[in-house]
Amino acid sequence: MLNKRADKLELLRIAEAVALEKSIDKELIISSMETGIAKAAKSKFGHDNDIKVLINRDNGDIEIFRKLVITENPENSSTEINPKDAVNLNASNKDKKIGEEILQPLPSFDFGRIAAQTAKQVINFNVREAERERQFNDFVDKKDTILSGIVKRLEFGNVIVDLGRTEAIVQKNELIPRENIKAGDRIKAFCYDVRREQRGQQIFLSRAHPKFMEQLFVQEVPEIYDGLIEIKSSSRDPGSRAKICVKAVDTSLDPVGACVGMRGSRVQAVVNELQGEKIDIVNWSEDIAVLVSNALSPAEVQRVNVDDNRKKLDVILTEENLSKAIGRRGQNVRLATKLINYEINIMTDQEDSERRQLEFKEKTENFVKNLELDETLGQLLVAEGFSNIDDIKDSSLENLTKIEGIEEDTAKALIERAKEFYEKDQEDISQRIKDLGLSDDLINHKGLTPGMLVTLGEQKILKLADFADLASDELTGSYDMIKGEKVKIQGYLEDFALSKSEADELIMSARKIIYKS
Numbered sequence: 001m002l003n004k005r006a007d008k009l010e011l012l013r014i015a016e017a018v019a020l021e022k023s024i025d026k027e028l029i030i031s032s033m034e035t036g037i038a039k040a041a042k043s044k045f046g047h048d049n050d051i052k053v054l055i056n057r058d059n060g061d062i063e064i065f066r067k068l069v070i071t072e073n074p075e076n077s078s079t080e081i082n083p084k085d086a087v088n089l090n091a092s093n094k095d096k097k098i099g100e101e102i103l104q105p106l107p108s109f110d111f112g113r114i115a116a117q118t119a120k121q122v123i124n125f126n127v128r129e130a131e132r133e134r135q136f137n138d139f140v141d142k143k144d145t146i147l148s149g150i151v152k153r154l155e156f157g158n159v160i161v162d163l164g165r166t167e168a169i170v171q172k173n174e175l176i177p178r179e180n181i182k183a184g185d186r187i188k189a190f191c192y193d194v195r196r197e198q199r200g201q202q203i204f205l206s207r208a209h210p211k212f213m214e215q216l217f218v219q220e221v222p223e224i225y226d227g228l229i230e231i232k233s234s235s236r237d238p239g240s241r242a243k244i245c246v247k248a249v250d251t252s253l254d255p256v257g258a259c260v261g262m263r264g265s266r267v268q269a270v271v272n273e274l275q276g277e278k279i280d281i282v283n284w285s286e287d288i289a290v291l292v293s294n295a296l297s298p299a300e301v302q303r304v305n306v307d308d309n310r311k312k313l314d315v316i317l318t319e320e321n322l323s324k325a326i327g328r329r330g331q332n333v334r335l336a337t338k339l340i341n342y343e344i345n346i347m348t349d350q351e352d353s354e355r356r357q358l359e360f361k362e363k364t365e366n367f368v369k370n371l372e373l374d375e376t377l378g379q380l381l382v383a384e385g386f387s388n389i390d391d392i393k394d395s396s397l398e399n400l401t402k403i404e405g406i407e408e409d410t411a412k413a414l415i416e417r418a419k420e421f422y423e424k425d426q427e428d429i430s431q432r433i434k435d436l437g438l439s440d441d442l443i444n445h446k447g448l449t450p451g452m453l454v455t456l457g458e459q460k461i462l463k464l465a466d467f468a469d470l471a472s473d474e475l476t477g478s479y480d481m482i483k484g485e486k487v488k489i490q491g492y493l494e495d496f497a498l499s500k501s502e503a504d505e506l507i508m509s510a511r512k513i514i515y516k517s
Contacts, residue, residue, distance in 0.1 A: 012060045018127060030055055032126035037062065045106060048078035052103060065103035070096055139166070139203055140194045146215045147205060151185045161187065161205060168203035176207050177239040179275045188273065190215060208238035213279070216270045217244065223258045232284045235338035241327075242277050243295060243335045247284035256281045282339065288313065292344060295336035299325035302349065310476075311499045312343045316352045343476070343500060363387060371417045380405060381414075393418035429454055439463045441513070447506045452493050459492050468510040472503035 015033065019026035034053040041051045041064055050067040067079070070093075074080035086093040086102050093102050149161040149168065157172035159181055170189055181187060189205035190212035196202075206212060214231050223229040228250045236242040246255040259281045260267050267279055285291045289304035292313055299321040305314040317325055325346050326333050337344050347355070360382055367378035370389060384403050386392055392400075392414055400411035429450040433443065436457030441464040443453060461467055476498055477491030493503070 012057075029127065030057065035126060037064070041106070046078060048076070050079060051106075062108065064106040064108065066106055068102050068104055070098055070100055070102060072098060136194065136196055139191070142191050143194050144211065145191055146188050146212070146219070147191050147203075148186065148188050151181055151183050151187060153183055154181070159187075161189070163203070166203065168205045170205045170207060174204075174206035174208050176275050176277070179207075179239065188216075207274075208236065210234040210236045210242070213242055213244060213270065213274060213277075216273055217259060217266075220266045220269050221259050221261070223250075223253060223255075228253055229255045229258055230284075233339050233341070235335045236277070237331055237335060239275055239277055241280070241331055241335060242274070243280045243282055243339045245282045245284050245291075245295070245339055256283050280335075288340065288342065291340055292336065292342070295339050296325045296332065296344075296346075299332070301325075305352075309499065310343075310497050311341065311501065312345065314352065315344055315346050316349055317346070319348050322346065322348060343478075367392075370421050371414065373414075377406075377410075389418050389421055393422050426450065433457065437462055442467055445506070445510060445513075447502070447509070449496065452496055455492055455495075461492070464510050465514050468507060468514045470507055472500050472507060475503040475506070476500050 012030075015026055015029040019029050034055055037055075038051040038053045041053065042049060045051065045066065052065045052067055054063045054065070055061070056063075068081040068086070069079060070083055070086050071080040072082065074082050081089075081102065081104075083096075083098070086096060089102065089104055096102055147161075147163060147168065149163040152160045152162040152167065154160070157175075159170040159175065161168045161170060168189075168191070170187075174189075175181070187207070189207050190209045191203060192206050192209055192211065193204040194202070195204070211234075213236060214234050217231065218224050221229065224231060224246075228248070230247045230249055232245040232247050234242065234244040244259070246259055248255040258266075267281065271277060271279060280295075280297065282291075282294045282297070285294065288306055288308075292304055292315060293301040296315065299317060301321075302316050302318065304316070307313070315325065324332070327335075333344055333346055360379075363382045363386075364375065364378040366388065367373050367381055367386075368375055371378075371392070373381075380403065381392070386395070395415065397408060397411050397415070400406050400414060401408055406414075432454050433450065436454070438453055438457050439462060442448070442456070442462065445464055445467070448456075456462075456467065461470070470492075473489070473491065475491050475493045477494040478489045491498075498506075
């Protein structure tokens, strides 16, 4: 029977033991017991009753109550009581008002087998939920750190790791290619996500993540751990090659030398953990031209043309350095691109010269044809930095007359012709958009100019849903290695000086609209 003193004290001892074993709050265990006993009591006193159970935290006494609401004209005796009967139950209830709740004591009872089983199930469920919550809170704090555990088993290429109190998973695509992992091995991995799920927390680990390499350097290089050296960025081709960019906060330090260590001991420890992955340690620079030169090592760079608006770099080097800069199957330039977050276009001095000449010719022809100028004046405008007709339209008389050979009348005529061309061009574009049959949702999408819309329409991208299915590289263009040759892939909107981040934003905002609808 529950009212025996031994049974009462045993309840408290059980609560304390379970709390210690599961590392959860004793109060939560006792609350679960109260909930379990209340559920069992409903089977004794009726399921219509709202039962409340209180366990004395000092001596284990159990009190069982029925909750009743004071009502002028009670309709359900299991949940309602009139004011007079409430006072008869307990004189202290005379101060209670209509709508307030009182507690009616119920007698102690013997648990039957079914009632005891019900109470046990409720208690076990609540304890399991509390344990899951505790484990989730323990491991959510370990996100973005390296965890170590024993490989428990392999399932369909995924690795299940025993972390002691729980398990984690390293999915097949998060493993270093070709590494041989067996059950019983102790492995390290980067914890990149912890999620709540029905069966408990799910912990996701990775050995292929760039942050795994960064955290290994934090462990191996005291100067990084102490904040004297900062890791700016990293990129990896797991199992093959990686780059990590470091900056000395304390300018008296050599960040690359500190990461390499005496006779390469520090970097070698990281390389060994990454299964022999070759690591380039790059010295950070605020000057993007210097930074890309460091990132493309061992290639020697002659010069760099920087386009900050489009986040693009033209890297010019000699023929013999070309293959070094690109790397095997484009690996070196691909890792450098990820490292500095700029698109890198590698070319020889001759290619750069040919490209410049072609651009100069195209810009001159644009002015000559559309503004009805002679070739000499067109070349003069391009040489002075005017790239397109909009530049002339938006220019001032003062800026144009500063150019030797351009008088005020000529400058006025240039601006007037540029404005006329712009207005006619806008009319033509509007008509072209209409003829192409673009949908209103694509036409009204924020960030897309009329010129962009025409270009998209010509590529049969007519709806916002079509646009949302694109990747940013399809808009801005990219390079690919085909049969060992670097091949330029033209982007749909490449001529509009669209940066990769701007392309990403346009596509993501389109996806939000499509998925929301």
